[in-house]
Amino acid sequence: MSERLKALREPSADVEESVKRALRRLRAEVMCVVIERDLRGQATLAEVTGAMTDLAELCIQYGLAMLGDDLAATFGRPVGEQSAEVQELVVVGMGKLGGRELNVSSDIDLIFLYDEDGETRGGARSLSNHEYFIRLGRA
Numbered sequence: 001m002s003e004r005l006k007a008l009r010e011p012s013a014d015v016e017e018s019v020k021r022a023l024r025r026l027r028a029e030v031m032c033v034v035i036e037r038d039l040r041g042q043a044t045l046a047e048v049t050g051a052m053t054d055l056a057e058l059c060i061q062y063g064l065a066m067l068g069d070d071l072a073a074t075f076g077r078p079v080g081e082q083s084a085e086v087q088e089l090v091v092v093g094m095g096k097l098g099g100r101e102l103n104v105s106s107d108i109d110l111i112f113l114y115d116e117d118g119e120t121r122g123g124a125r126s127l128s129n130h131e132y133f134i135r136l137g138r139a
Contacts, residue, residue, distance in 0.1 A: 076123030
């Protein structure tokens with residue numbers, strides 16, 4: 001899936017739309033393969049739920065990386081007020097995602113966390129870490 005996602009990536013000035021387009025295409029391709037194998041009786045339940053969970057995790061990681069880089073180009077990276085270290089958004093998958101039990105019709109429940117407040121540094125404009133991570137999470 002990771003290699004296919006790299007192949008689907010199209011350079012674009014609108015990074016968010018490019019990411020969404022690549023992820024939609026990957027999801028469609030993976031779903032077709034998984035559903036076909038399931039309908040033919042060639043896939044176990046563990047294979048289906050594993051593939052759907054792997055897809056969700058890959059999409060989250062890819063989205064965070066690409067959209068985080070895009071935000072950083074304008075606002076810089078979020079830096080902790082106390083530690084002066086770059087802060088990362090931690091995404092926790094709840095429910096079926098956390099249990100690696102996603103099926104083809106599952107939605108995902110996510111919790112977003114970061115270590116400390118502060119502001120972005122290194123960009124043309126600055127945001128609070130809170131606002132930066134809200135924008136990243138929504139994207």
